Amino acid sequence: MDKGWVQRIERETGLPGLVDTLAERLAPTDLRSLLLEVQRRRAEVRTPAELLRQYTTDRFVQPAPGDPLRSLAIEQLAFALLPTGYEALDVAPVAPLGTSSCSAPSSRTPSSRRHAAQRLQATRPLR
Numbered sequence: 283m284d285k286g287w288v289q290r291i292e293r294e295t296g297l298p299g300l301v302d303t304l305a306e307r308l309a310p311t312d313l314r315s316l317l318l319e320v321q322r323r324r325a326e327v328r329t330p331a332e333l334l335r336q337y338t339t340d341r342f343v344q345p346a347p348g349d350p351l352r353s354l355a356i357e358q359l360a361f362a363l364l365p366t367g368y369e370a371l372d373v374a375p376v377a378p379l380g381t382s383s384c385s386a387p388s389s390r391t392p393s394s395r396r397h398a399a400q401r402l403q404a405t406r407p408l409r
Contacts, residue, residue, distance in 0.1 A: 292300050
């Protein structure tokens, strides 16, 4: 897969090998702490206008379409129809890094995105 953006970022920052260092030399907890600090700093300088602009243009921060009460009713029906012996389980809202890629490895190249929705449904951690 073409990683031209990696070379561009490393060239523009003057930090060759940045991605390798972050991926291979930092402990996962240190990397997580570093990324949280980066996000904290970025959030600290955002303006209300920037937030509103992102809300209106970025579909990932807008409310999900659909009726949450209908979704709840469907889930309640599904649980009611389970045979005896099944236990309802509420898992964490996030899964360990790599859960999906370890369960069902797939490429993220543009040519492989055609069936991404089906793969996502098949490999997404249980809710």
